[in-house]
Amino acid sequence: ETGVTQSPTHLIKTRGQQVTLRCSSQSGHNTVSWYQQALGQGPQFIFQYYREEENGRGNFPPRFSGLQFPNYSSELNVNALELDDSALYLCASSLDSIAYSGYTFGSGTRLTVV
Amino acid sequence: GDSVTQMEGPVTLSEEAFLTINCTYTATGYPSLFWYVQYPGEGLQLLLKATKADDKGSNKGFEATYRKETTSFHLEKGSVQVSDSAVYFCALSDPRGSGGYQKVTFGTGTKLQVIP
Numbered sequence: 498e499t500g501v502t503q504s505p506t507h508l509i510k511t512r513g514q515q516v517t518l519r520c521s522s523q524s525g526h527n528t529v530s531w532y533q534q535a536l537g538q539g540p541q542f543i544f545q546y547y548r549e550e551e552n553g554r555g556n557f558p559p560r561f562s563g564l565q566f567p568n569y570s571s572e573l574n575v576n577a578l579e580l581d582d583s584a585l586y587l588c589a590s591s592l593d594s595i596a597y598s599g600y601t602f603g604s605g606t607r608l609t610v611v
Numbered sequence: 612g613d614s615v616t617q618m619e620g621p622v623t624l625s626e627e628a629f630l631t632i633n634c635t636y637t638a639t640g641y642p643s644l645f646w647y648v649q650y651p652g653e654g655l656q657l658l659l660k661a662t663k664a665d666d667k668g669s670n671k672g673f674e675a676t677y678r679k680e681t682t683s684f685h686l687e688k689g690s691v692q693v694s695d696s697a698v699y700f701c702a703l704s705d706p707r708g709s710g711g712y713q714k715v716t717f718g719t720g721t722k723l724q725v726i727p
Contacts, residue, residue, distance in 0.1 A: 501654075530713060539615075539700055539717030540655070553714055587654055591713065599645065600715070602654035 499524050501603035503588050509609045510578050516608060518573040520588030523601045528593065529571040530600065531563060534585040546571055575608075583610045613638045617701050617718035624691055624725050632686040632721045634675075634701035642705035644668075644677050644684040649698045649720070658686075658699070691725045698722045 502521045510516050522529050528547045532540035542555035546565035560576040569590070575582055585607050589600035618633040636642065643662045647655040659668030664679035673688045684701060701718040 528713065530715075537719075539702075539719045540715075542714045542716070545713055555714065589655075593713075599657040599660055600655075602647075602656070604652070604654045 501588055501590050501601050503586075503603035503606050505606060506604070507607045507609075509611060512578055512580060512610055514578050515574065515576045516578060518575075518586050518588075518606045518608070520571045520573070520590075520603060522569045522571065522588075522590030526590035526592050526601065527569055528591045529565055529569065530589045530591070531571070531573045532587040532589065533557075534587055534605070536584070540587055543573070578610045580610050583608060613642070613703060613705055613716045615701050615703055615716055615718035617699075617721050620698075620720070620722040622721060622723050624723070626693055626725055626727050627690045628725075630686070630688040630691045630695075630723070632699055632701075632723070634684045634686065634718060636682050636684065636701070636703050638682075638703055638705045640705045642703040644675070645702040645704070645715070646673070646675055646684070646686050647700040647702060647717070649700065651697075655700065691723070693725045693727055696723055696725045 504519045530545040531543040534540040543557050545553040549565045562574045564572045585605040587605045588603045591600050614637045616635050645660045646658040648658045649655045659670040661668040661677035667676045675684050675686045698720045700720045702715050704715045
């Protein structure tokens, strides 16, 4: 069984630009969640996708948006990048959207905004 | 809202020492509790979990017991190894408190350094 893969692993962007991060979920998992982990902090929930729809969102502005595809892979898009968006972005997949039994995390994408 | 509080690190121990990392939580419902571990340059890995009061989660020599009366889920290991050096995150998930979907609330993490 394959795990969660994220791409790219590292990325440098300029303030004001847009970025797209990609995630392939673990085989058989139908739910994808995205988290932002600032340096020295715990991950913060951005949003969750289930059956191609967003069904939960944390305290992040609308310039953070996402997609989930029929094969359950997902994208995270961030518009109008700010310096504070510099962080490790983690994708996590799971089997159920409600009954949480534990995520499988990817290794993350390290985004640096300059 | 839900929150998780962990002891601050770093925690530095000698090999074979006893480990305790404290974790307390606040939740509106009846959450499930988790410990995740993050090795340098990697994502998080689920270490253990407990889904109801008095449950004990265990894995790789680590243990934690869900204590509803003290709202705690302390992580313990009897004899740490150098390979246990990592950052440990306590976390909770409470679908009823988050509106019916998965949202995991993490603590800020505790860095463990084990020296030979």
